[in-house]
Amino acid sequence: MKELRIIGVPSDLGQGRRGVDMGPSAIRYAGLSTALEQLGYTVKDLGNINVPTPEMNELNRNSKLRYLHEVKEVAENLSAIIRSVTENGHLPIVLGGDHSIAIGSLAGMAQSSQNYGVIWFDAHGDMNTADTTPSGNIHGMPLAVSLGYGDPSLVALGGLTQKVQAKNVVLVGIRSIDSDEANLIREAGIRCYTMAEIDRRGMAEVMAEAIQIATDGTDGIHLSLDLDALDPMFAPGVGTPVNGGVTYREGHLAMEMLAASGALVSVDVVEVNPILDDGNRTAQMAVELVESLFGKTVL
Known part of the structure; x- marks a missing residue:
């Protein structure tokens, strides 16, 4: 383990x-470390990366690449x-923050192993440039960047222009x-399971295929x-909620199937916004999903 x-x-x-800058604190407050330790894992919290705030920096309001x-x-x-972390044989759990942080996650993974798959569990494609x-807003671009599309300085981060196939x-x-x-999603050849397809085929079938591809x-x-992959009924505290999302049980089933695959090597948990939340429900949902991802079951 x-x-x-x-x-x-x-x-x-x-x-x-x-508000998503408070996401890591909200998820920690919801008991992430304790929950994982109770599943038998050795957990070490490395704290937060230093991140400048918008108030510390001038912003070009007309920029297509803000900050x-x-x-x-x-x-x-x-x-x-x-x-x-990965070169020391440990598994990283990255707490966001907005989804632009995945640019760093995937760059770091690519430097350790250029041979990994990605499941992007999201309401949005994050394939803009x-x-x-x-x-x-760059949180709509991290998957595109990681595939080699977009701003050259972001694409080249870590010395590899394409972080994943x-x-x-x-x-x-x-x-x-x-x-x-x-x-761009079609051009890149990415397999995309919309909610309509999940409705028709069921989460179990979709995730079985997704895991096989990844x-x-x-x-x-x-x-x-x-x-925000979750329906706002279950995760209200996100910055860009979209109705008609993944249900509570569908979310857990997806995580349970990933756990059963034994293939997980790293994870981002992003876009929790406590300011927009209701009693820290979304951070609690995040912790519960991560528990399922790391093997929690009913029996």
């Missing part, structure tokens, strides 16, 4: 709404930590994609878990 390392990245630089320099700096720091983004990337829970972003010829799976 691998030892677990928790890394907080309190960034809201990539998100248009404030580019700061986002890149955070990603570089996270990448180095992820590389160190500066040419397609309607907002300029598109054939081993799966989107699950998708229900909100910009039209140009959809074109493990085909790879050394394991990185899970990027955005809490």
Whole structure:
């Protein structure tokens, strides 16, 4: 059983709404370390990466890449930590923060092993670039960047322009994609399971295929878990909620199947926004999903 390392990245630089910088604290407050220790894991919390706040930096309001320099700096720091954690044989759990932090997670994983798959559990595709983004928020770009599309300084982070192969990337829970972003998803050849397909086929069948794609010829799976994949009924405290999402049980089933696969090598848990939450319900949901991801079952 691998030892677990928790890394907080309190960034809201990539998100248009404030508050996700408090996500790591909310998830910790909901009892993440204790829950994992009760499952038998050795857990060490490495604390938070230092992240500049928007108030500390001037922003070009017309930019298509808001806070580019700061986002890149955070990603570089996270990448180095992820590389160190994985090379020591431990499994990193990265707590966001907005989803732009996944640029650093995937860069760090690629420096340790260029042969891993990705399951992107999200309401959104996160496949925008500066040419397609309607907002300029980089949290809508991390998957594109990791596949080699977008700003050269982000794409080249960590010395590798492509952090993961598109054939081993799966989107699950998708229900909100910009039209140009959809074109890039098709061009890249990424398998995308929308909520409509999950409704028709069921989460069990979808996840079985997703795991097969992400493990085909790879050394394991990185899970990027955005809490807005869940329906707002179950996860109200997210910055970009979209109705019609994954249910409580579907979410747990997906995590349980990933746990049973034995293929998990790293995980991001992102976009928890306590300011928009109701009694820390979303952070608690995050902890419960991570418990299932690391093997908690009824019997």
